[in-house]
Amino acid sequence: QVTEEDLAKDADTVGDVLTNGLGRGLQRYSPLKTLNRNNVQKLVPAWAFSLGGEKQRGQESQPIIHDGVMYITGSYSRIFAIDIATGKELWQYDARLPEGILPCCDVVNRGAAIYGDNVYFGTLDARLIALNRKTGRVVWNKKLAEYKEGYSYTAAPLIVKGLIITGNSGGEFGVVGEVQARDANTGELVWSRPTIEGHKGTFQGKESSMTGTLNATWPGDAWKTGGGATWLGGSYDADTDTLIFGAGNPSPWNSHLRGAGTPVEGNKGDNLYAATRLGIDPANGEIKWHFQTTPREGWDFDGVNEVVPFVAADGAKRLATADRNGYFYILNREDGKFVNAWPFVKNINWAKGIDKDGRPIYVEENRPGNPAAAADGAKGQQVFAVPSFLGGKNWMPMAYSQKTGLFYVPSNEWGMDIWNEPINYKKGAAYLGAGFTIKPLFEDYIGSLKAIDPNTGAIRWEYKNAAPLWGGVMTTAGGLVFTGNPEGEFLALDDETGEVLWKFQTGSGIVGQPVTWEHGGEQYVSVISGWGGAVPLWGGEVAKKVNYLNQGGMVWTFRLPKEVAAAN
Ligand SMILES: O=C(O)c1cc(C(=O)O)c2c(n1)C(=O)C(=O)c1cc(C(=O)O)[nH]c1-2
Ligand SMILES: [Ca+2]
Numbered sequence: 001q002v003t004e005e006d007l008a009k010d011a012d013t014v015g016d017v018l019t020n021g022l023g024r025g026l027q028r029y030s031p032l033k034t035l036n037r038n039n040v041q042k043l044v045p046a047w048a049f050s051l052g053g054e055k056q057r058g059q060e061s062q063p064i065i066h067d068g069v070m071y072i073t074g075s076y077s078r079i080f081a082i083d084i085a086t087g088k089e090l091w092q093y094d095a096r097l098p099e100g101i102l103p104c105c106d107v108v109n110r111g112a113a114i115y116g117d118n119v120y121f122g123t124l125d126a127r128l129i130a131l132n133r134k135t136g137r138v139v140w141n142k143k144l145a146e147y148k149e150g151y152s153y154t155a156a157p158l159i160v161k162g163l164i165i166t167g168n169s170g171g172e173f174g175v176v177g178e179v180q181a182r183d184a185n186t187g188e189l190v191w192s193r194p195t196i197e198g199h200k201g202t203f204q205g206k207e208s209s210m211t212g213t214l215n216a217t218w219p220g221d222a223w224k225t226g227g228g229a230t231w232l233g234g235s236y237d238a239d240t241d242t243l244i245f246g247a248g249n250p251s252p253w254n255s256h257l258r259g260a261g262t263p264v265e266g267n268k269g270d271n272l273y274a275a276t277r278l279g280i281d282p283a284n285g286e287i288k289w290h291f292q293t294t295p296r297e298g299w300d301f302d303g304v305n306e307v308v309p310f311v312a313a314d315g316a317k318r319l320a321t322a323d324r325n326g327y328f329y330i331l332n333r334e335d336g337k338f339v340n341a342w343p344f345v346k347n348i349n350w351a352k353g354i355d356k357d358g359r360p361i362y363v364e365e366n367r368p369g370n371p372a373a374a375a376d377g378a379k380g381q382q383v384f385a386v387p388s389f390l391g392g393k394n395w396m397p398m399a400y401s402q403k404t405g406l407f408y409v410p411s412n413e414w415g416m417d418i419w420n421e422p423i424n425y426k427k428g429a430a431y432l433g434a435g436f437t438i439k440p441l442f443e444d445y446i447g448s449l450k451a452i453d454p455n456t457g458a459i460r461w462e463y464k465n466a467a468p469l470w471g472g473v474m475t476t477a478g479g480l481v482f483t484g485n486p487e488g489e490f491l492a493l494d495d496e497t498g499e500v501l502w503k504f505q506t507g508s509g510i511v512g513q514p515v516t517w518e519h520g521g522e523q524y525v526s527v528i529s530g531w532g533g534a535v536p537l538w539g540g541e542v543a544k545k546v547n548y549l550n551q552g553g554m555v556w557t558f559r560l561p562k563e564v565a566a567a568n
Helices: 004-008 534-538 562-566
Strands: 044-050 064-066 069-074 078-083 089-094 113-115 118-122 127-132 138-143 158-160 163-166 178-183 189-194 234-237 242-247 276-280 287-292 308-311 317-322 327-332 338-343 351-354 360-362 383-385 407-412 414-420 434-440 447-452 459-465 474-476 480-484 489-494 500-505 515-519 522-529 554-559
Touching: 004 158, 064 113, 069 554, 078 118, 113 158, 127 163, 158 234, 234 308, 317 407, 327 351, 407 480, 447 480, 474 515, 480 522, 522 562
Parallel strands: none
Antiparallel strands: 044 554, 064 069, 069 078, 078 089, 113 118, 118 127, 127 138, 158 163, 163 178, 178 189, 234 242, 242 276, 276 287, 308 317, 317 327, 327 338, 351 360, 383 414, 407 447, 414 434, 447 459, 474 480, 480 489, 489 500, 515 522, 522 554
16 A cells, blocks of 8 residues: 555655655656766666557656556556566556547656556546556546546646645637546546636535636637647645646637737736646645736747756755746745746846746737737737747756755757647637747757756756757766767766766657666666657758657667665
8 A cells, every 4th residue: 555654755765666756846866876976877677667558759758666566657648557576567448539539749658657556547538547456457547637628637646635736738729727626536537727827626525615716817709719728737845735837828829819909908918827837725726826827828828847856055945946937936934935046058038037926027028919910811920939849958857966955857858940820729628829930049059958057057067968858857866977869869867067977868859857766776767759749840950960760669668787885
């Protein structure tokens, strides 16, 4: 039985990986140092596991490890249980997706959750499934939302105090963002928290008086299909007992269809709580605080990126998040109040900076124009905006090192031509009202892994990668930073210098999330390889810039042999 206590101390225990993020704070830091800067060259493959068949798209999953078993999800809503000693399959389950599902950004799944005797995962057709972790038999299977209306699900679920907590996807289809909490044993809904003002929440089956239901920042009817999908899931800060979920882009992308005039008078066109981080009370789904990164968002700068609790150099309890919009934010942990922000990618041009309250100082000429006012008919004024809509950083998780006190942020240096077009809402259909072409900023690289000091915003080092970086990062007490690239390499870098100390060619691009654990006195590292995600779908010329490897799906597990560790 995996208990709340086990989940609470996952960040400190080295024999298993029970949560997405190596702890619900999502620091992705392992205290293991058997494997370190001096011996990482001796890291060797232990086994590999193929996800098989033709159902192979972006493999973004993070393995969960417990009781000698690894649980991974595959892109097409599949889950596998693997013996960690041998790499042998114990069972697999295929959720068998219906035809005609419409995810915006590839067929992906970011991993499972574990609690009690069950493992859990969400499916692309917006269902949540509990399976017995020993047998793989379905315990319950619940519908989160209607996929025919454009809803889908791609995140790893979060489990807090017996509740299984999920977000939703569909911001490109005019859905309404939502966070749901269910009883992990039965799958029954306990509370639901919509993210768009005007929509009411529920608590134990009844409409509740939850805060933030007033529709004050959405002129007209646009709030009804306002987006703000919570598609990346959330983190949990145990110190303040707060769930932190981000809400994605407001729908449609075309900001002129969400309020007349530019800018709308005062803050009345902010479109809360789209492009916003929300602090939520796990007991009842009430919003405790909100911080909107991009008010009246107009470039697809989803506000979903992970929010990571950490302790600053001066002892203050803070939150850090690297937004799609190119700014790295520090917030106060207690109330989500803005503390500081710095750009973490180059040449940002949609804003001049962030003011003392955390609000962007807009460069209105770099907001795509209003098609209604365009001289040439349908297409509004095109602008070149930086970063591109795929963001200074997208979903791929950063890591924090308790050893160096730095954040290691996978970022991309790119811009886009973007223009607005008219669009009418049609249930289940794409709802953008915009067109775009991504362009690199520099000849030789797009991807950039950065070591960022959260006390000053200083970038200590940068590792440049030709292709856009799209995989997760992990740090260890052994002084290592692990990540992968679309070129197929799994990399270990020095946490102080950014020097590549070790690499391994996995045979397909890496968009997965590495983990490490100890078994039988040896340290293991695993990552899933399998190219896909939003870059090959939406990147255009950028996606062709590098000669990518074939798609595929393979779990790679490495180990440092005992003899090598002993010789150190
Ligand atoms: O607004 C949404 O609902 C939504 C969902 C998702 C998703 O669920 O994967 C992505 C995005 N937006 C998105 O904007 C985006 O760039 C993106 C990239 C990826 C990916 O896995 O590579 N997913 C998503
Ligand atoms: Ca989106």
